Amino acid sequence: MKPTCYDDYAKVFDLYSNVELFPQNLRFVEVAAGLIGPGDRVTDVGGGTGMFTSELLERVPWIDLTFVEPSPAMMEIAASRLPLVANLVHAPLDQRLLADLPPQRLFLFQRSLYSFHGELAQYHALARGLAARTVDGGHLAIYEMPGPYDLELAWEYYSLHREVLGITEEALIETWPVMEAAFREFNAGIAEGRYTLFDRASLDAVFCPAGFTCTHEEGTTFVYTKG
Ligand SMILES: C[S@@+](CC[C@H](N)C(=O)[O-])C[C@H]1O[C@@H](n2cnc3c(N)ncnc32)[C@H](O)[C@@H]1O
Numbered sequence: 465m466k467p468t469c470y471d472d473y474a475k476v477f478d479l480y481s482n483v484e485l486f487p488q489n490l491r492f493v494e495v496a497a498g499l500i501g502p503g504d505r506v507t508d509v510g511g512g513t514g515m516f517t518s519e520l521l522e523r524v525p526w527i528d529l530t531f532v533e534p535s536p537a538m539m540e541i542a543a544s545r546l547p548l549v550a551n552l553v554h555a556p557l558d559q560r561l562l563a564d565l566p567p568q569r570l571f572l573f574q575r576s577l578y579s580f581h582g583e584l585a586q587y588h589a590l591a592r593g594l595a596a597r598t599v600d601g602g603h604l605a606i607y608e609m610p611g612p613y614d615l616e617l618a619w620e621y622y623s624l625h626r627e628v629l630g631i632t633e634e635a636l637i638e639t640w641p642v643m644e645a646a647f648r649e650f651n652a653g654i655a656e657g658r659y660t661l662f663d664r665a666s667l668d669a670v671f672c673p674a675g676f677t678c679t680h681e682e683g684t685t686f687v688y689t690k691g
Pocket residue numbers: 465466467470481509510511512513514515516532533534535538555556557558573574575576579580
């Protein structure tokens with residue numbers, strides 16, 4: 465979602481991204497870690513609170529990481545979680561920022577690509593900018609959102625697994641409205657065309673003309689490789 469949506473949401477973001485309930489996020493990190501070697505430049509685009517970035521750094525501590533996050537609330541949490549990361553960029557990824565980056569081995573878009581634009585034309589420009597800043601044989605790793613949320617189902621799921629979240633019923637009832645508002649904004653953004661949900665065909669349509677080929681597909685995880 466847009467960076468301004470995270471002012472309240474940042475406080476409960478990690479809680480509701482629980483890796484036991486959503487192991488596919490960690491699986492994405494494993495896939496990403498398998499793409500990089502020592503010293504490789506990696507940019508995490510829309511890294512949020514850095515929860516999964518720190519999981520990546522546990523697996524591949526020797527990468528040269530740039531962490532890009534425009535939301536102040538998310539970045540504040542990430543900065544305290546990633547004290548050893550020198551390149552924390554508190555700005556959106558745009559063509560100007562891309563032009564300043566040295567060529568990267570990997571760009572990560574974990575749950576962030578959908579939020580950039582409502583129009584594919586803008587994604588075509590983004591894809592060209594990314595291609596210009598990706599080394600030959602380098603990659604884009606994309607973890608796409610599965611689709612709009614069913615709020616009733618989501619509430620049932622979290623209530624049922626409250627103990628996995630490690631919080632009391634009162635804490636769940638207190639924090640849920642923030643999560644629910646975020647889900648509603650996501651659904652509205654998709655319905656109103658402010659956000660773009662991708663599938664394999666639309667990712668191919670955007671990234672293949674820019675010189676990438678899909679080299680891995682697993683659920684909503686996609687890897688595009690340059691050249
Ligand atoms: C759902 S969060 C995902 C955070 C993290 N990658 C994760 O999976 O936990 C999406 C993030 O993308 C960021 N974002 C939105 N637009 C962006 C842009 N133009 N450039 C970089 N990040 C952006 C938001 O601020 C937010 O922190």
